[in-house]
Amino acid sequence: MKVGIVLGSVRDGRAGEAVANWVAKGAAGREATYELIDLKAFDVPLLTTNTHPMRAKKSYDDERVQAWSDAIDACDAYIFVTPEYNHGVPGALKNAVDSLGQEWVGKTAALVGYGSVGGVRAIENWRLVLANFSMTVTRAELNLNSFFDWADGLFAPLERRTQELTDLLDALEKAAG
Template sequence: MRIGVFVGSIRREGRGATIGKWVLDSVADVAGAEFGLVDLKDFNVPLLDVPYMPAGCEGSYPDPEVQRFADAVASYDGFIFVTPEYNGGVPGPMKNAVDHLMVEWSGKPVAFVGYGGNGAARAVTAWRPIVKNFKMRDVENALALNVFGEDAQGEEFAPRPEKAEELKAIVAELLKEEA
């Protein structure tokens, strides 16, 4: 099963890329899965201002950047959304990118790694009904990383060792959801 680690923050100095790499490193030895990075910063997905419904595109989009993003997403069988929390909700750029597509997400399993002061608990809660609209199957448990407290040393991301084991347990749940 191919799992895309979808990093949804586009902040230049944000922690998303660091946490995405940590996720990849932490699950590299998980049997039965191959992992890759889908970093939203690597795509120039425009604001969703299009005269069509993404559901009607069936994987073929007129905008070349959206198509490149769609092709990357379509290449995975499931996802780990690495999400910060912005003002109590999901990050706008990540939600915008998700909304550009339809069939690429449809029916695939998804897990969440939330990071922020409270582990992005409210963002993860907000993501769940969104992914349900795509008929994605979200695993019950999510990994919460407190990057301003116990999972940091000063300004540096420094997760507690047990967090990698928690992540592996979540990935095991994700693999059980394979289509």
């Protein structure tokens, strides 16, 4: 099983990069293969195509969207590392998810949110969005709080987060397997 760890922030100085790397490190050595997929590396343009992504049959006119499609389609499951912006999902990641169709259908996802309240509202938004693709989303989630899981601007997760990550990975692998 191949699991994509989708780093969903494209901002300069993003906190999510440290989170995604921590998730990848925690997933190392497990039965499933985990791969970091950094949305920023794909430069996915705004969704303006006339062709509905669900009808595109995984074939896109824009090479950036095609590269994004190929990376996502190669995975059996995903961990979305998502910030919470203004009580919701980050626009760049939402656009990137919306830019694809069949690549997501029927697959499994887990959610790692971060922000001042642990990304809980973004995670709840994602549950609704991903349901549209008939995706299974694990109940287990990680809620990293910018007041408690960062120190002096550096990601320093609370001690209990290691077990929470293990529980999330276990739930994802069981649901996707």
